[in-house]
Amino acid sequence: MNRMMYALIAVFLIAAVLLSSIFIVDEREKALVLQFGQIRAVKEDPGLAFKIPLIQNVERYDDRILSLDTDAIEVTPSDDRRLVVDAFARYRIADVRRFREAVGAAGIQAAEQRLQGILNPQIRAVLGAEGVTSNTILSADRSSLMVRIRELADQRARALGLVVVDVRLKQTNLPTQNLDATFDRMRAERQREAADERARGEEAALRVRAQADRTVVELVSEARRESEITRGEADAERNAIFASAFGADEDFFEFYRSLTAYDRALQGQNSTMVISPDSEFFEFLNGSQVTSGSGIAAPASE
Incomplete structure (x- = not known):
């Protein structure tokens, strides 16, 4: 048992x-x-x-691709406009023996601290290089800058047994203390552009208004000229008719003109005229007669 x-x-x-x-x-x-x-x-x-x-x-x-978010750091491009950059990296352990020898028993945590110590200087070096401005970092050209950062970081990460697969800039912002000044400058630029647009609009409006005024003056002048021509032609025709009538019967024409003068002079309810009764104005009212063949006779005096 x-x-x-x-x-x-x-x-x-x-x-x-x-x-x-x-x-x-x-x-x-x-x-x-x-x-x-x-x-x-x-x-x-x-x-x-x-x-x-x-x-x-x-x-x-x-053995998979791992991710590392770096701390936000300040960089100064060549135009001296400081930016706060937040990046992340993709990496993997390529040589596990070298990785163990480099970081010891601390493992991934120690490796990421050392990798971040590699990435941040490379980000500052590439983004602060000569010819790299803040506009370049904020434009589509930043992709070439990220490739350059990855290449430089990968060269140094090989000593840790790591391969840097990719580096990306997540956010690129202005420092907090510069935001107000930047917003004020942007506001001033927009106000200047708005003032320029308004000035150009006023200039265009003045041109249109001046052209319209000129057109009005030309049209009015042309209308007045034509009306004066028409009036002159009518006056000429009227004078011709009067002249023809005067030539046909001078006594009747004189009688007609006198009646017209009476009509124009003796108007209203309280018309008063101080004039000699023997005046020629009363020729057809003082008992005289028209002796021509017009057939017009003044009333006989009593």
Whole structure:
């Protein structure tokens, strides 16, 4: 009975040792076999792997592309217009042995701190290079700047066993203390542009108004000229008619003109005239007669 118990214990111990010597490497990770802190094997292929129980242990590292958000930093482009830049990077562990040797047991946390220490100087160096202005950083040309930052950061990250896959600028803002001044300058520029637009509009309105006034003057002048011509022609025709009538019967014409003069002079309810009764004005009212063949006679005096 005791022998069977010892055998079962032995089998159990052997099974436990065998199981503790086997580990599985996932396709999304890499593994290091360590013995007393020293690297004994690198397991990069997925599947079963072995280690010495109790003596060796396994450290696993993510083999996928990882993300790192950097802290916002201030950069000064060549036009001395300071900007606050917030970036992020994509990286992966390319050499797990070198990675372990570089960062030790601290792992990803220490690696990201050191990677951020690499990225920030490269961002400042590239964005502050000669010829790079704030307009360049804020325009579509920033893509070439991000490629340059990635290349420089990748060269230095190789020492950590890392590969920098991509670097992107998330936000590019002005420092808080510069916002008010920038907004005031933008407001002043917009007000100046608005004043220029209004001035151009007023100038155009004055041109249109002047052209309209000129057209009015020309039309009125032309109408007056034509009316004067028409009036002159009518007066000429009227005078010709009067002249013809005068030539046909001078006494009747004189009688007609006198009646017209009476009609114009003696108007209203209180017309008063101080004039000699013997005046020629009363020629047809003082008893005289027209002696021509007109057939007009003054009333006989009593």
